[in-house]
Amino acid sequence: MNHEELVALDHQYAMQTYGRFDVDIDHGKGATLYDLAGKEYIDFSSGIGVNSIGYGNEKWVAAITAQAQKLGHISNLFYSQPYAQLAQTLCRRTGMAAAFFGNSGAEANEGIIKMARKYSFDKYGKGRGTIITLKNSFHGRTITTLTATGQDVFHNYFFPFTDGFRYAQAGSIDAIQEVAGHDVCAVMLELVQGEGGVYPMDPEYVHNLAVLCAERDWLLLVDEVQTGVGRTGTLFAFQQYGIIPDGVSFAKGIAGGLPMGGFLVNERCRNVLGPGTHATTFGGNPICAAAAQVVLDTLDEDALAAVTEKGNYIRTRIAHMGLSSLGESRGLGLMIGVEVKGEESNKVLAARLIQHGLLVLTAGTALRLLPPLTITMAEIDKGLAILEQTLV
Missing domain, CATH: 3.40.640.10 (Type I PLP-dependent aspartate aminotransferase-like (Major domain))
Structure with missing residues (x-):
């Protein structure tokens, strides 16, 4: 099945109660996901906070x-x-x-x-x-x-x-x-x-x-x-x-x-x-x-301490980017909100980031980041690079 066939199947048989992004997800490992065509995405959403220890945990x-x-x-x-x-x-x-x-x-x-x-x-x-x-x-x-x-x-x-x-x-x-x-x-x-x-x-x-x-x-x-x-x-x-x-x-x-x-x-x-x-x-x-x-x-004590460290790292990196479309961040651990500035809404920015391979969420007027708690620093850096390059 390809993307177009999946979308057609959804529209024919599923109630249209969700405003889905035009993206399908087929499989994943860690905090990295892939669509039916093999395109890679870094996941800063974890299924709205559900996939706490990532994908494919053995x-x-x-x-x-x-x-x-x-x-x-x-x-x-x-x-x-x-x-x-x-x-x-x-x-x-x-x-x-x-x-x-x-x-x-x-x-x-x-x-x-x-x-x-x-x-x-x-x-x-x-x-x-x-x-x-x-x-x-x-x-x-x-x-x-x-x-x-x-x-x-x-x-x-x-x-x-x-x-x-x-x-x-x-x-x-x-x-x-x-x-x-x-x-x-x-x-x-x-x-x-x-x-x-x-x-x-x-x-x-x-x-x-x-x-x-x-x-x-x-x-x-x-x-x-x-x-x-x-x-x-x-x-x-x-x-x-x-x-x-x-x-x-x-x-x-x-x-x-x-x-x-x-x-x-x-x-x-x-x-x-x-x-x-x-x-x-x-x-x-x-x-x-x-x-x-x-x-x-x-999620032992070391893993929980790492959640705080990763959250602080993400917020610090975003602050240092100096992106005109993003304001201050807030949150605790890996529950992060980043305020959106300028004429474009958080939903517009989220759609653009997803198109470029970074899955994010929105909440209120902010971008909401909820990565898997076990996300690696390499995956974080990869996701942040997409964010900076897309919203520059």
Whole structure:
């Protein structure tokens, strides 16, 4: 099959819900990808942060293969080793108490929303189910997580939306206080607003928010769908902020390319969701869990330190290029936003970079860079050379 045939197949049989770039991807190794014609691309996108340990990782492939030969799926009505071992690894490396496994980031966020409301219901009864989220946030594509998303552009078409959410300006405790009331049960935030433009939260603000939540007996929910699993230079971003959230969602990079999500809870929330209150058919799938264990084994302390070093290197190199179309960068680890200047939009620049062999993303008004966490320095330099030559 060639590119034109693939595009025709897509247009005939797939719903046209994505604004795809006119590029196909056939295979890859490390952080380097190839299309059907053999053209090479350096990947600064990792499938929107999913391919955390790159492409063709031999240990990852071997673990998936071995588990597929042994057990591909079993109902959560039975015990199996892979999910239990993965839960142990996540809890031991984060200080959290227990894990729930699902399939996606939106599902993970739905889970912590349900948990917060049940925690409050169990303790206070009805009427205390409102969750405060931040303006410019993004929490998913289901009806409820779209409602939780603090961007008006997403609040259209799919009426009626779910009740029980209010929005506050990020960075201001006063803004939280202004929208708070006796009906609030939780605050939910991203520590780096990813889809909104890659904006890290101020540590003092996060600390003060954690104190406020403790005082009001609100749960502190952290959406780490994009920031989690090593993306920011620690296994989870909350570990850099000196807090222990009540619930932390994760997805994207956890299984290195297979669909998996879930959430972690602290000790006081361990038993909030009991038998029959929350479930998902494919949660804790043995193959996905085996893949995730390889991801976590790969992202040891040295690998996580390297994420920070690589991120700093990329941001420094881009700053020194002095490109007229790019402004300042921001982010944590290998979650980088580079502001776009001038008349051309970030989408125009992204399309040009992709055409020249560098896969990048956009977020807000910025270019968004999410390379595989295991990207080599040689691949980074190759990608940066394409960026400089294309946008000069």
